[in-house]
Every structure is written in structure tokens, then in C-alpha cells.
Amino acid sequence: MAHTEATHRSVPSPAGRIHLVEQGAGPLVLLVHGFPESWYSWRRQLPALAAAGYRVAAIDVRGYGRSSKPGAVDAYRMLDLVEDNVAVVHALGERSAVVVGHDVGAAVAANSALARPDVFRAVGLLSVPYAPRGGPRPGEIFAHMGGDEEFYVSYFQQPGRAEAEIEPDVRGWLAGFYAALSADTMPSSDAPDPHFVSRGGQLRDRLPTGPRPGWLGEDDLDVYAGEFERTGLSGALNRYRNMDRDWEDLAGFDGAPITQPSLFAGGSLDASTTWLADAIEAYPRTLPGLVSSHILDGCGHWIQQERPAEVNRLLTDWLAALPA
Template identity: 70%
Template sequence: MPQPARTTPVATPLPDAAHRTVEVPGGRIHLVEQGTGPLVLMVHGFPESWYSWRHQIPALAAAGYRAVAIDVRGYGRSSAPRDVADYRMLAHVADNVGVLRALGEESAVIVGHDWGAPIAANTALLRPDLFTAVALLSVPYTPRGDVRPTDAFARLGGGEEFYVSYFQEPGRAEAEIEPDVRGWLAGFYAGLSGDAASSSGEGGFPLSTVPPGGRLSDRFPDAAPAGWLTEADLDFYAGEFERTGLTGGLNRYRNVDRDWADLAAWHGAPLTRPALFIGGEHDAPTTWMADAIKAFPVTLPALSGAHLLDGCGHWVQQERPTEVNALLLDWLQSLPA
């Protein structure tokens, strides 16, 4: 069972931003927005929240954009359906369309990190009439392929269990995480940080597999998260997940085969909208998916640039906010009006 929320008060972040909850066909989506101008919709990954864009929201707003970061369904104050199938990719795409319409906008640029990257990519793929450009952080675009995803992930584990496979069974990962949400999050964030990966010499791989009969946290580093994650930041994340639990976020992983079936009509389809990719040198997906990056001339024909940040880990927009903001703004300002 999820732990009760921490009683330690956490200061309200981004006091100049506004919180709203909007109705979408699948329920409600909580969002945080600041600024006026063309809409930039930001979609977070696992295990994060709108808060993972705390460095980008004010920067984009100051540059003349309407910066909006959502809590993905299952997170924060957004709806958390009970059915695992309600977290399929098509539902996330529909949520993004619903947010766009609820905000009274006709189009948006969409930006995604971690699981938010494939959500953003598929949103632009399925609704290019509404989403005019897409920026992907950490996870490169990969068109639907021939191999069922759970089969592919099983192969990646080798003699151990790949973490995506470990997340498949409802309740299994929750039983590991929820007795100590804050401690687990601290270890997970630290383990995928650039400093941890570079010091380990394993290029971001320590948290990719689970030993037989073990837990993912068995591979967590002893060191605390690097300076990019303060105690107040960790308190905010922990407070969110102690209240909601982790099932909503984990259910995204539990739909990979369902997504593969749903997206059969887009098998091998390139993403033709203007695109940007930003990854970290020590970000595991940039290694596992190196072939996807090499395929960008075919899969992302309108790509403006693919950037790997030296020494950076998985949490690119939090670890390197100044660099990411500069890359995003340069790209946004290059897009057709």
C-alpha cells in the first residue's frame, strides 16, 4: 500500500506558474502553465511529474511561449484509471489532443522525456495536423518494428531480467517501491544520473537488469543523487508518489505489446514533423538504441539536430537545464511561424 504523504511542508514551486485541471475524454489532466504565445506542451517520463520541467517552464515563458507541462495520466493530480489497458499509447495521445483543445489552441509543439518521448513522438505521428513539431529527450524515435516488444526486452536481459520485463507483472515492482518511496526514488534517480554512470564505468547500465530472485534496488548506488536533485526536489517527488502510488506510472510499461498491436497501421512509419533529439552521453537508452539514432535520416527526415550532452545521464533537462533550454529555444525559434 502507498505510504501516507509526508508531513514536512514543501514550498510551492514556480510561484509565477498557474496550476489547472482540464477535462479530457479520458478523465482529467493536471497541468502547470506559464507565459503567452505559441503553445509548447511538455510530457514527462517515469517516475517523474510536471515538476521535471521546472527549469524549462519559466525559460520558455520568458522567451515568448505558452509553456505547459502536464501530469501524465496516472501521475499527480491527473486521472488514474484502474484498468491497465487505459494506459495504452492511444490513450496518452488522446489526452494530449484533449489538453490542446481544452486550452483553446489549434496547434502545439510537443516535447517529451523518457516515456514522454515516445508519447510525444506518437502524438505527432498520429496527429500531425495538431502537433507541428516534436522534441525528444533521452529516448530516440523508433517506428513500430517486426518484433513484439516484450520479446525484444527479454533478449536485452541476457542471463538476468531486463527492468522492463521486471515491471510487467502488476504489483511486483510496487511491492519493492512503495514501502520506502522516497528512498527508492533517491536510488533510482542517482543510479541513472550522469555522475553515477561515469564513476561506475558501466555507461548507465547498472539499473538495466534485475538479478535472479532480486530487486532492481539491489543495483542502486550508495551515493546520494547529484546536486541537480535537491532535498526539496526529492521531497516533492516523494510526496506525489506517496499519495498516488507507482501503479499508474508502471502501467505504461505494461502496455508495450498492446501498443504494438494498436499501431500496426503505422508499421515502420517515419515521423515527418520537424524534430529535435537531446540525449546524454551516459544515458542508457542512447546506448541500447544507438541503431535508432543512426537511422534518424530515414525515421526523422525533418530532424534539425541530434545532441548528446557530454557526461550527462538520463535526466537531461534536470541535470543540464541551461544546455537543454538553449537547445530547445534555438530549435523553437527556427521553426516556421
């Protein structure tokens, strides 16, 4: 198949403009990154999926990179991000797409498939399993996690608080955060958990300060740090600050399954996989269209960057088996 170069462009969305990197031709696959990343987290998947015959678009989610960054915290609700994804598909001249997400991008991908099955014909989830809306408000659940310690999602809630920690040294904070969740650099099981903050402390207090993960080269860190140094972290953190609004907005989907063909892949060393093991066990009910499910042994959270060849194979095999 002929090689095609990746192109950068922006398209209109309800938020303003969404930046994307596009490569290839054929059926559209939309890639949605997580926190704290950008379209760049899919740099190893773009050429592989394009070579397999797909048109691939990796976006900067609203608030990240070169996409628009509304000032209001409540402009980052889940259903707003779903409509951004729909707008990207339509702006690319397509009626439907497969959507694949990682980390919080997996939640955006899942809800895109749930809320707009007319547009998203299949969904792939990396690292974070699908768990239907239900139960108490998320803010109440997270507030009671950790006992005397504060869960990182709760720590992110107050506007400006996490920004004050991160923005004076974006590069160092990112390097530590990536290392904390990577298989080859994460703290030992008997070390303080980096997902929690000591009362009165900061998240960075528990982030590793040693070598970078094997997948994170100096140039890669340059890209990530450069974007967040330019934009700040508020847009990215505002996704977490809408979890209770999302719980209200998605009330009509309480307990709802995603019925489209689906894929899940997670790392065996990723807390998102182990903490949400019950969600994975519930897939026969919550993801009845699941056709490909994998736990990658010895892999951490940044699955498509830690294991690019393996993830590319899983994605291309799954995509090839989807109905036309």
C-alpha cells in the same frame, strides 16, 4: 518581456482530468515527462520558455500526480495518452502545439506527432530516440535481454510486483533510481548494470545508496516522493504494461517516419542513447524533418534537470527557427 507566474489547473481528457502547470503566452509548447517523474521535471524549462515568448504547459501524465488514474491496466495505452495530449491542446483553446517529451514521455510525444500531425506541428525528443514500430513484439525482445538477468521493463510487467518493492520506501527507491541514471552518481562501468535484476532479486539491489545527484535537492526529492507516496506507482508502471498492446494498436504506423520539424537531445552517458544508437543513425529515414540533434557530453539520463541551461538554449533556438 513581462514576467508571468505559473498557474496550476486541470482540463478534461478521455481519462478524466489532466493536471498541468501553465506559464507564458504565445505559441503553445506541451511538455510531457517520463518515469518516474511529474510535471515538476520541467520546472527549469517552464520559466525559460515563457520568457522566450511561448505559452508552456507541463502536464502530469495520466496516472501521475494530480491527473486522473484509471484502474484498468489497459487504460494506459499509447493512443490513449496521445488523445490526452490532444485534449489538453484543445482545452487550452489552441488548434496546434509543439510537443516535447522526455524518457517515456518522448515516446508519447513522438507518437502524438505521428498519429495526430494535424495537431502537433513539431516534436522534440529528450533522452529516448524515435524508433518506428516494427519487428517482434516488445515483450519478446525484452524477455531475451540479459541472459540470466531480467531487464527492468520485463520486471515491471506483473501488476503489483514492482509496487511491492518500491512503495514501502518510495523516497529511498526514487533517490536510488535517479542516482543510478545520473552522470555524477551512476555506478561504474564494471558494476552490475542497474537496468537489470538478478533472478529472484529486486531492482533496488543495484541502485546506489550514496550521495544524491547534484540536480536533486532535498526539496526536489520531497516533491517527487510526496506525489508517489500519495498515489502509489501503479499508474506510472501501467505505461510499461501496455507495450505489447501498443505494438498491436500502432500496426498501421509500422516503419512510419515522423515528418514534422524535430529535435533530439541525449546524454552521452545515458543507456537510452547508447543502446539505441542505431535508431539515431536511422534519423535521415525516420525523422526526415530533424533540424536539431545533440549528444551532451558527460550527461546522464535526466537531461533537462542535469543540464537545464544547455537544454533551455537548445529548445529555445530550435523553437525560434520553426515555421510560424
